[in-house]
Amino acid sequence: MRPTLRFRLDRLIQHLAFMRLTRIYVEQALAVGTQITLADGAAHHLRQVLRLRDGNPVVLFDGRGRDYSGQLFLEGRNGVSVEISTCTDEEPLTPLNISIGLGISRGERMDFAIQKSVELGVAAITPLVTDHCAARSSGVRNQKRWDHWKRVVISACEQSGRRRVPVLGKVVNLQDWAALSDGVTGILLDPDALDTLDRLPHPGRQIRLLSGPEGGLSKREQDLALAHGFTSVRLGPRILRTETSPLAAIAAVQMLWGDFRSS
Numbered sequence: 001m002r003p004t005l006r007f008r009l010d011r012l013i014q015h016l017a018f019m020r021l022t023r024i025y026v027e028q029a030l031a032v033g034t035q036i037t038l039a040d041g042a043a044h045h046l047r048q049v050l051r052l053r054d055g056n057p058v059v060l061f062d063g064r065g066r067d068y069s070g071q072l073f074l075e076g077r078n079g080v081s082v083e084i085s086t087c088t089d090e091e092p093l094t095p096l097n098i099s100i101g102l103g104i105s106r107g108e109r110m111d112f113a114i115q116k117s118v119e120l121g122v123a124a125i126t127p128l129v130t131d132h133c134a135a136r137s138s139g140v141r142n143q144k145r146w147d148h149w150k151r152v153v154i155s156a157c158e159q160s161g162r163r164r165v166p167v168l169g170k171v172v173n174l175q176d177w178a179a180l181s182d183g184v185t186g187i188l189l190d191p192d193a194l195d196t197l198d199r200l201p202h203p204g205r206q207i208r209l210l211s212g213p214e215g216g217l218s219k220r221e222q223d224l225a226l227a228h229g230f231t232s233v234r235l236g237p238r239i240l241r242t243e244t245s246p247l248a249a250i251a252a253v254q255m256l257w258g259d260f261r262s263s
Contacts, residue, residue, distance in 0.1 A: 022050055023059040023067070025154045025165065030060055030068045035083040043080035046072065058082055063157075063165035065090040091163040096258035097206045099124040100246055101177045103213035104133050109243040111152050113211075116243075118156035118166055120250040121259060125153070126169035126177055132215030146171065174210075174221055178228045181208050186230035188222065189249055191239045193232035197252050200231065207253060211246040 024046065028036050038046070046052045056072045060082060070084040102113055104127050117125055127149065146168070153168050169177075178186075185203035188210045210217075210225055217225070226232065235248050254260040 021057060021059060022046065022052065023061070023158050023161075025158055026060050026062055028062065029064075030062045030066070030084060030087075032068065032084055032087050035073075035081055037075070037079060037081045040078070043078060046080050047074065047078065060084070061157075061163050063163070065163050067163055088163070094121055094123070094259045095205070096203070096253065098122045098209065098250060098253065098258065099126070099206070100209040100211065100250065101126045101128045101174065102211055102246060103128050103130040103174070103217065103242070104171070105213045105242045109214070109241075110149070113243040113246055114149055114152050114168075115156045116247045117250060118153055118162065119160045120247060121162075121254060122166055122250060124167040124169060127171045128174045128177055129171060130174050130213055131218040131221055133213050174217075175224055178210070178225050178230070181228050181230065183229075184208050186210065186225065186228065187249065187253075188217075188225045188230040188232045189235065189245050190217075190222065190232040191234055193234040195231060195233050197233055197235075197249075197256060200233070202257060203253075207257075209246060209249050209253070211249070212242065214242045 024042055026036070026038060026042055028039070030036070046058065052058065052072055054072065054074050058070060058072045060068045060070065062068075067088040068084045069086045070082040073081045073083065075081055098121065100117055100122050102110065102117075102125060104110060105113070110127070114125055127146075150168050153166060156162075157165050184206045185200075186208045187197075187200070189212070208230075210230060212221075222232070233249075235245060235252070240248060251260070
């Protein structure tokens with residue numbers, strides 16, 4: 001086999017091995033040189049869903065900024081433990097702390113917005129009850145739905161390689177969330193606004209984005225946000241869907257002031 005072809009084959013094998021490497025979030029605090037027993041949920045996922053076996057390599061993270069590599073051991077019928085051997089450097093802090101308030105939208109649209117917000121690097125996500133909220137039943141606030149969104153956040157971290165888990169706030173009214181924004185640069189996403197992101201001054205270290213549900217934000221809510229210092233901004237000449245608008249905004253502010261820029 002020619003050396004160049006052999007080199008490419010070796011690189012492909014290494015890439016495939018990396019792609020198969022399992023990375024999973026655990027709530028236990030992790031440390032090199034320790035062996036931990038995984039909680040039932042994580043153990044079931046590794047053992048029954050992914051079908052891992054004794055000795056398989058696995059990567060764990062606890063949301064505090066590092067990945068921990070180790071070896072998996074099956075215990076009894078259902079148990080799983082991991083012996084941790086190495087860890088990565090701590091994930092650098094982003095130059096721009098982005099918090100986003102999302103008006104609650106229907107099912108998959110809300111899941112998609114949360115998932116991609118995590119992948120794009122937000123620090124905090126808060127589901128908001130708004131005047132035009134599609135899901136206004138008592139179930140909006142229940143723990144079951146919040147737990148589902150939390151799993152979406154965790155899964156997005158596992159997939160994207162994030163070592164710090166964004167904060168998922170409890171469901172609150174827009175008014176309560178906006179009141180916490182005083183003193184922080186706030187951006188209200190509004191297709192009818194006159195300003196665009198490139199006209200805004202540098203926000204400093206923190207920024208808050210506000211995005212409405214399918215029906216948009218009411219005039220009352222827009223006025224409320226403006227009263228708390230938010231600036232209305234449009235994202236180009238097109239009207240974006242409720243799950244597209246916040247993601248376009250996050251990507252844009254990351255490019256202007258965040259970690260999409262080279263350091």
